Amino acid sequence: MCSVFAPWKGHEIFLQAAHAVRGTRPDVHFMVVGDDIYDTAGHGSRRQEMEALAAALGLREQVHFVGFVDAGLADAYAAMDIAVHAATRPEPFGMVVVEAMACGVPVIASAAGGIPEIVTSEEHGLLVAPGDSGQLAAAILRLAADSDLRRSLAQRGHARVCERFSAQRQAQAFESLYAQLLGDVRESRNLEANGGEHEQIAPQGQGA
Numbered sequence: 433m434c435s436v437f438a439p440w441k442g443h444e445i446f447l448q449a450a451h452a453v454r455g456t457r458p459d460v461h462f463m464v465v466g467d468d469i470y471d472t473a474g475h476g477s478r479r480q481e482m483e484a485l486a487a488a489l490g491l492r493e494q495v496h497f498v499g500f501v502d503a504g505l506a507d508a509y510a511a512m513d514i515a516v517h518a519a520t521r522p523e524p525f526g527m528v529v530v531e532a533m534a535c536g537v538p539v540i541a542s543a544a545g546g547i548p549e550i551v552t553s554e555e556h557g558l559l560v561a562p563g564d565s566g567q568l569a570a571a572i573l574r575l576a577a578d579s580d581l582r583r584s585l586a587q588r589g590h591a592r593v594c595e596r597f598s599a600q601r602q603a604q605a606f607e608s609l610y611a612q613l614l615g616d617v618r619e620s621r622n623l624e625a626n627g628g629e630h631e632q633i634a635p636q637g638q639g640a
Contacts, residue, residue: 433446433464433465433466433515433516433518434465434466434505434508434509434515434528434531434532435465435466435517435519435528436466436467436468436469437466437468437469437478437482438478440519440520440521441466441518441519441520442518442520442542442563443464443478443518444482444485445518445520445564445565445568446462446464446516446518446565446568447462447482447486447495448489448565448569449516449518449565449566449568449569449572450462450486450489450491450494450495450569451489451490452565452566452569453569453572453573453576454491454494456573457576457577458494460494460572460576461495461496462491462495462496463495463496463498463511463512464482464495464496464498465498465499465500465501465505465508466499466500467479467499467500479497482497483497505531506535509531509532509535509537510537512532512537513537513538513575513576513582514538514539514540514572514575514576514582515528515532515539515540516539516540516572517529517539517540517541517542518542518568519544519545519562520542520562520563521544521562522544522545522546522562523542523544523545523547524545525545525550526541526545526546526547526550529541529547529550529551529557530550530593530597533550533551533556533557533586533589533590533593534593534597536586536587536589536590537586537589538557538558538575538581538582538583538585538586538589539551539556539557539558539585539589540557540558540559540560540568540571540572540575541557541558541559541560542559542560542561542562542563543560543561543562544562547559550592550596550597551592555585555588556585556589556592557585557589558571558574558575558585
């Protein structure tokens with residue numbers, strides 16, 4: 433799991449799912465990449481709280497908090513067999529999901545916000561209900577037990593990112609948008625200019 437330690441990122445859900453998975457697959461390990469970045473009410477000391485929760489759930493040996501990875505983030509993804517996005521609130525995009533797919537890692541993500549526009553469940557990854565640790569655990573167990581499914585989801589996810597979210601594709605989309613906006617502005621100005629040149633006020637008719 434890669435994310436900052438914000439309350440809506442679903443670290444609790446991830447750890448609860450890890451606890452459920454351990455009951456069936458004690459050999460599965462979980463990596464949490466990220467750290468605290470806020471020092472405001474409800475945000476500070478989140479990592480400390482999550483480490484304490486992992487310990488309370490008996491997951492000291494299974495869960496590894498690695499902190500920020502500023503350089504070599506691709507190496508962090510390469511160390512994963514599955515990437516998890518467990519946000520409990522809708523997010524407008526989901527950069528972590530796209531990053532994992534770009535690195536060829538199968539993803540499990542919360543079906544909310546912009547995520548369903550990126551991932552079609554069962555095709556590019558698996559989607560689960562936000563905040564549902566049981567669904568998340570079931571999805572992790574399913575992928576952990578099926579290497580062929582992991583491979584196929586990773587391949588299709590990578591193709592999806594290359595098709596829709598590559599730097600070239602995004603540049604083309606922005607160029608097209610700017611061209612459309614500039615065209616609309618020019619058209620509006622031309623209409624205003626032409627209207628000003630040809631508009632005439634007819635004189636009032638004179639009564640006999």
